[in-house]
Amino acid sequence: MWSFFHKLGSPPWLFRIAGSILRWLLPVTLVALAVGLVWGLLFTAPDFRQGNSYRIIYIHVPAAVVALAGYYVMAIAGAVSLIWKMKMADVAMKACAPIGAALTFIALVTGSIWGKPTWGTWWVWDARITSMLILLFLYLGVVALYEAYDNKEAAGKACAVLSLVGMVNIPIIYKSVDWWYSLHQPASIKFTGESTIDPSMLYPLLWMIVTFYALFTCCLLMNMRAELLEREARTNWVKKLAAENRA
Amino acid sequence: MHPVRKQRLYLVLFVVLFSSAAAGLVMYALRGNINLFFPPAEVAQGKAPVGQPIRVGGMVLDGSVQRSDESLAVAFTLTDYQANVPVVYEGILPDLFGEGQGAVASGVLDEQGVLRASEVLAKHDENYMPPEVAHALEQSGFDHKGNAK
Numbered sequence: 001m002w003s004f005f006h007k008l009g010s011p012p013w014l015f016r017i018a019g020s021i022l023r024w025l026l027p028v029t030l031v032a033l034a035v036g037l038v039w040g041l042l043f044t045a046p047d048f049r050q051g052n053s054y055r056i057i058y059i060h061v062p063a064a065v066v067a068l069a070g071y072y073v074m075a076i077a078g079a080v081s082l083i084w085k086m087k088m089a090d091v092a093m094k095a096c097a098p099i100g101a102a103l104t105f106i107a108l109v110t111g112s113i114w115g116k117p118t119w120g121t122w123w124v125w126d127a128r129i130t131s132m133l134i135l136l137f138l139y140l141g142v143v144a145l146y147e148a149y150d151n152k153e154a155a156g157k158a159c160a161v162l163s164l165v166g167m168v169n170i171p172i173i174y175k176s177v178d179w180w181y182s183l184h185q186p187a188s189i190k191f192t193g194e195s196t197i198d199p200s201m202l203y204p205l206l207w208m209i210v211t212f213y214a215l216f217t218c219c220l221l222m223n224m225r226a227e228l229l230e231r232e233a234r235t236n237w238v239k240k241l242a243a244e245n246r247a
Numbered sequence: 248m249h250p251v252r253k254q255r256l257y258l259v260l261f262v263v264l265f266s267s268a269a270a271g272l273v274m275y276a277l278r279g280n281i282n283l284f285f286p287p288a289e290v291a292q293g294k295a296p297v298g299q300p301i302r303v304g305g306m307v308l309d310g311s312v313q314r315s316d317e318s319l320a321v322a323f324t325l326t327d328y329q330a331n332v333p334v335v336y337e338g339i340l341p342d343l344f345g346e347g348q349g350a351v352a353s354g355v356l357d358e359q360g361v362l363r364a365s366e367v368l369a370k371h372d373e374n375y376m377p378p379e380v381a382h383a384l385e386q387s388g389f390d391h392k393g394n395a396k
Contacts, residue, residue, distance in 0.1 A: 047377070047378075048376055050343065050371065118371050119370070167263060185370070
């Protein structure tokens, strides 16, 4: 058990294990993504009121769900790096931020595209949409703050504190549609009680949510590998790896 | 746990709790202002300001939509089944606007309690189903929320 955690702190071990996970997870994810998109966008029935425009749900909802979950990953990695001074947690935190920002951006853009035909407007300052925009700024803030420091340790500390402070936004985003009157509708997938989305539409949606989690994991591992190589560029294991690849 | 790490753990917990408390206080101070719209019941109670731009949201009352023959003018009533707010509007309505559906109108409330809207948005609910399912529910005497008619 403890030896696993000690190995987790070793850059070459982490680099290698991330590579071997990616070797099967990445192709599986890409196939699942293609299957989910074809299923959701072509083979499910249109909605009784929105027609075909509702299909954007198969990108919008998974992106938004994983954008929120990814923030917890980033904040927890930040906390681990603050408390235990684990460099690999710092690498994970830094790797999360641009992925989370991209997912949040996708959720905002697809929501806007759906909002025009459904609500009649591209944008409205309601609680859900505004708090989601704040999430985008938090992610971008972490990216920018990290780059603002020359010293990696100071950068990691500052970013960890920023991610922890921003964590309060996640339950606010999640509950915003229940706490306040908003234009955005409440969740259709319910953990308690029956979901208000027909099962024939729900299954491809759940499929896409799981796929987006896998996609996030793939991007995270790839980002971490790149970051490890950059940080450890002068160490023997990276030099050896580079020499092997050249040969 | 090592005492230094324990101290840092407490620091992390403090940061999370402190920022949550700060956010909670801000939201408490802004509680009314975060709402996108007033429900008709609050307008009836006089909570919505007259003569200032506001939004009112609710269901479009069945049978209340009256369209003009000559122009884009339309009049309808928003309800939350406790109170009604009459709305007049001139412009293009979103596709999903309809009787018995949610809508949010932004405009100015006049002295007679009529909302002179400059924008009307359709509010979509959380129900998603194929047309056949909606039709089957209709046939069996339930509405799309599963309530008996």
